[in-house]
Amino acid sequence: MKVLIAGAGRLGTQIAQVLSAARNDVTLVERDEDRFTELEGMPYVNLVAGDACEPALLERGGALTCDLVVAVTGRDEDNLVISLLAKRRFGVGRVAARVNDAENAWLFDLQWGVDVAVPAATPLISLIEEATGATDTVALLRLSKAGxxxxxxxxxxxxxxxxxxxxxxxxxxxxxxxxxxxxxxxxxxxxxxxxxxxxxxxxxxxxxxxxxxxxxxx
Missing domain, CATH: 3.30.70.1450 (Regulator of K+ conductance, C-terminal domain)
Structure with a gap:
């Protein structure tokens, strides 16, 4: 599975590590220069510096061929823009977005390109299950046929x-x-x-x- 993750905070980084460990093709996008520098050399993850709200950056990150886009920045407005671009401009099959402020949850729907809206407090494993559509997990995340x-x-x-x-x-x-x-x-x-x-x-x-x-x- 080819995955693009927007936002390399704690959650985005953890998702990238889990999915890459399960042998998925993962690209992680981060616009903060200091944070990007911290993550350089991260194994098995493609790092892209820049703002994922920009269509050109998403295209450079591989959005045209992605199976899944996960928008987990700390700003709801950015997550919505990223989701809309992923779905409408790049035709990504599955888009998951983090809802930072519960009052904005009503916006995170298919009209904004969001297939899966995930509250901020959702545990990591549950979030990835929802985002990937995995249904065969019992406290474990099984994401590859390699076992x-x-x-x-x-x-x-x-x-x-x-x-x-x-x-x-x-x-x-x-x-x-x-x-x-x-x-x-x-x-x-x-x-x-x-x-x-x-x-x-x-x-x-x-x-x-x-x-x-x-x-x-x-």
Missing amino acids: VEVIETAITQESRAAGHMLGEITLPAGTVVATVVRDGHPTVPSPEVRLLPGDELLLVSHEATEQEIHASFQ
């Missing part, structure tokens, strides 16, 4: 992994950490990263169950 599963877990004060370095955690066979998100920013999951309460981890596994992976951290 890749992406699992999300969070570190809390009670987690036995809190305070330990990532390299000290014994992971189930066939499992790797895709990223550690801290304070809204993805970090390189090196063995020296010390896990802290509030960290969110995205793991990719070919073999382990959700319960086995959670047991490694909780």
Whole structure:
């Protein structure tokens, strides 16, 4: 599946990491220069700098051949413009948009090109299920025929992994950490990263169950 994501904030970055880990072709668009610089070198994701509200930028990002556009900027007006352009100008088959302000939810419909309107508080996994149309998930996100599963877990004060370095955690066979998100920013999951309460981890596994992976951290 070819996906264009507009907005490389915490949510947009997480979506990009999950979908790219599941072997989708992902392009992430961000107009903030500092944020774009932070994300340079992000593995398996095509980064495009610029304003996704501009048709030329969307075309450069591959909107003409996209299966899915996800508009998750922090501005509802931008998400609506991106959705409308994706649907009406580029004929994208499925468009999902984040609703930041609940009072604007009534605008996010097919008239604005939105197939799936997602409230800001929707959990990551549920958002991706809605956006992609996946229906076979049970707390897991299964997005590829290759058997890749992406699992999300969070570190809390009670987690036995809190305070330990990532390299000290014994992971189930066939499992790797895709990223550690801290304070809204993805970090390189090196063995020296010390896990802290509030960290969110995205793991990719070919073999382990959700319960086995959670047991490694909780």
